[in-house]
Amino acid sequence: MADRKYGEPAPPTSERISGADWYGQELLRKEYSNTLFVDIDLTEVQSSGCVFNECTFRRARFNASIHKDSAFVNCTFVSCNFFDSKFLECKLLGSMFDDCQFHHMQVIGGDWGFVGLPGADLSRASLLGIRLREADLTGARCQGGTIRDTDLSGAWLHSADFSECDLRGSDLSSLEPENVQLKGAIITIDQTIIVAQALGFEVRVD
Incomplete structure (x- = not known):
């Protein structure tokens, strides 16, 4: 187990x-x-x-x-x-x-805080507007899935696969881009700034 x-x-x-x-x-x-x-x-x-x-x-x-x-x-x-x-x-x-x-x-909707989903296959699941604060998504397979408008603050995301996953509106503050798969993930302009800062970029408006 x-x-x-x-x-x-x-x-x-x-x-x-x-x-x-x-x-x-x-x-x-x-x-x-x-x-x-x-x-x-x-x-x-x-x-x-x-x-x-x-x-x-x-x-x-x-x-x-x-x-x-x-x-x-x-x-x-x-x-x-x-x-x-x-x-x-x-x-x-x-x-x-x-x-x-x-x-x-x-x-x-709903509160899924502190939930344990290590290694879970969520590639065909749809999560909308829920709280996943400090959830364990270590190694979760979310490629092609939907995790929109979701609070992922403090979540464990190491080795998770978000390839082609729709992440629009979700809190990505816990994301470490070097430790997850993000190819083809769908995010908003505001989220690109968060990801860029996590990669060490200094974001400027001009």
């Missing part, structure tokens, strides 16, 4: 739900704490106002699910599939993802 930032262990679980079929269910304001979910089917689930606190999901299927104003705080996701899922204004503060699939996942 990939390590959390600073080597912190995953929260322990005290309950277990295994093999549950929640296909297409509507979850309203449900709350779970320190629960281990194994091989659970969340396909086409719609959650609203739910709270999962320090839970672990192993081989869970989130395919085509929609989550609105829900929270997955300090959770752990191992070998989960998020194909075509949507997270709208959700909180995933401090959660960790290991060996998960994110093809066509859409995230719009």
Whole structure:
């Protein structure tokens, strides 16, 4: 399993739900704490106002699910599939993802600060207007993906691949151009100044 930032262990679980079929269910304001979910089917689930606190999901299927104003705080996701899922204004503060699939996942708004996504394949994911402050994106594969209007301040970006990634409007203050792949990345004029300064250029207006 990939390590959390600073080597912190995953929260322990005290309950277990295994093999549950929640296909297409509507979850309203449900709350779970320190629960281990194994091989659970969340396909086409719609959650609203739910709270999962320090839970672990192993081989869970989130395919085509929609989550609105829900929270997955300090959770752990191992070998989960998020194909075509949507997270709208959700909180995933401090959660960790290991060996998960994110093809066509859409995230719009919400707080994903301190999230662990080391080595994640986000090349077909779309992240719009979210907080990824101090997130671990070490070695993340974001080529061709979309990470727009996102707060990446303090994020770990070493060895991440942002080739041809749409980064317009995102905070690139933590970017070290010599340690990431940026060929073909899409940025704004204002962002080019930040990148140039990070490369050591002295930017002048005339």
